[in-house]
Amino acid sequence: MDMIVHSFRHRGLRQLYENNSSRLLKQDLVERVRGILAALAMAENMQGFIREAAPGWRIHRLSGERRNEWSISVSANWRITFEERDGGIDRVNLEDYH
Numbered sequence: 001m002d003m004i005v006h007s008f009r010h011r012g013l014r015q016l017y018e019n020n021s022s023r024l025l026k027q028d029l030v031e032r033v034r035g036i037l038a039a040l041a042m043a044e045n046m047q048g049f050i051r052e053a054a055p056g057w058r059i060h061r062l063s064g065e066r067r068n069e070w071s072i073s074v075s076a077n078w079r080i081t082f083e084e085r086d087g088g089i090d091r092v093n094l095e096d097y098h
Helices: 011-019 027-042 045-053
Strands: 070-075 078-085 088-096
Touching: 011 088, 027 045, 027 070, 027 078, 027 088, 045 088
Parallel strands: none
Antiparallel strands: 070 078, 078 088
16 A cells, blocks of 8 residues: 555645646755655655665655654755654655755
């Protein structure tokens, strides 16, 4: 069974995922973000996602107060962050780390 994306924090990511609309995203990030979201949705679990991830995504768990979140590098200082719960994905966000 594939992991299910349950919720988004970033409205532009939700629109891309649900309607293939990229109008609320930086256009230079769209193709990479689309690939990451597709890979997340098709993965059976986090271990499989990490194993099959493209080089350069630099997937890692955050620390401190955000230790329940994962981070994936999109480009430069842009990251997709999310929480993995019960085999699903929650609170998917696109963040500028700096």
